[in-house]
Amino acid sequence: MDTTETKNAIFPKGEHVPAAYFTGTAWLNMLVPHNPTFNTTVGNVVFEPGCRNNWHSHKGGQILICTDGEGYYQEKGKPIQLLRKGDVVQILPNLIHWHGATPTSEFTHIAIGPNAQMGAADWLEPVTDDEYNSYQP
Ligand code: MN
Numbered sequence: 001m002d003t004t005e006t007k008n009a010i011f012p013k014g015e016h017v018p019a020a021y022f023t024g025t026a027w028l029n030m031l032v033p034h035n036p037t038f039n040t041t042v043g044n045v046v047f048e049p050g051c052r053n054n055w056h057s058h059k060g061g062q063i064l065i066c067t068d069g070e071g072y073y074q075e076k077g078k079p080i081q082l083l084r085k086g087d088v089v090q091i092l093p094n095l096i097h098w099h100g101a102t103p104t105s106e107f108t109h110i111a112i113g114p115n116a117q118m119g120a121a122d123w124l125e126p127v128t129d130d131e132y133n134s135y136q137p
Contacts, residue, residue, distance in 0.1 A: 009108065010067060011044040021123045023132075024051030024100070034116045041113035047071065052100025052132060055124040057093075060115025064089040064099060071107035072135060073099045074127075080135040083107070093118075098127050102135075 014029030025048045032042035044067075052072065064073070064083075071083040076096040083089065083099075091097055093115070101107035 009046075013046050014044065017045070021054045021056070021121075022051060022100075023054075023126050024048055026051050026053070026100075031110075034113075036117070039115060039117045041111075041116045043111045043113075045109055045111055047101035047107045049101050049105055050103050050132075052127050053098050054126050055096055055098050056121045057096050057124075058091065058113060058121050059093055059118040060113060061093040061095075062091040063112040063114065064091070065110040065112070066108070067110060068106070068108035070102045070105040071100060071109065072102055072132075073097065074131075082135065082137070083109070096124065100127075100132075103133075 011029045011031065013027035015027060017026045017028045027046045029044040030041070031044055032038065032040065034041050055076070066083045066085055066087040068085055072080045073083050073089055074080045074097060099109070
């Protein structure tokens with residue numbers, strides 16, 4: 001697929017994300033790289049249908065702003081939440097969670113990483129198919 005394709009998207013898709021921490025295909029367009037003035041990263045992430053990241057946490061927390069398609073978000077020990085364009089998710093520091101697309105829709109969110117001086121994400125095990133398919137409307 002053409003990684004520069006935009007269609008009606010706000011931002012170009014950017015680069016493929018490393019497969020090590022994702023199941024399926026996703027793209028990252030780093031809009032604001034880490035810098036010592038803002039200590040806040042901003043990236044646009046596009047997940048293909050069925051794609052999700054591994055269980056993980058962020059030392060400085062994370063804010064997701066959903067801009068297109070339908071996605072999933074799950075905190076450890078809680079049910080999967082459905083995400084749609086316009087939803088905003090506030091993820092507390094060190095909270096174990098994952099996010100990604102639904103099985104049938106591409107999904108785009110802007111990921112804001114506050115307190116970026118505290119370090120990168122801590123990556124854990126992949127989300128199993130059983131976990132991913134546990135969504136109940
Ligand atoms: Mn996250």
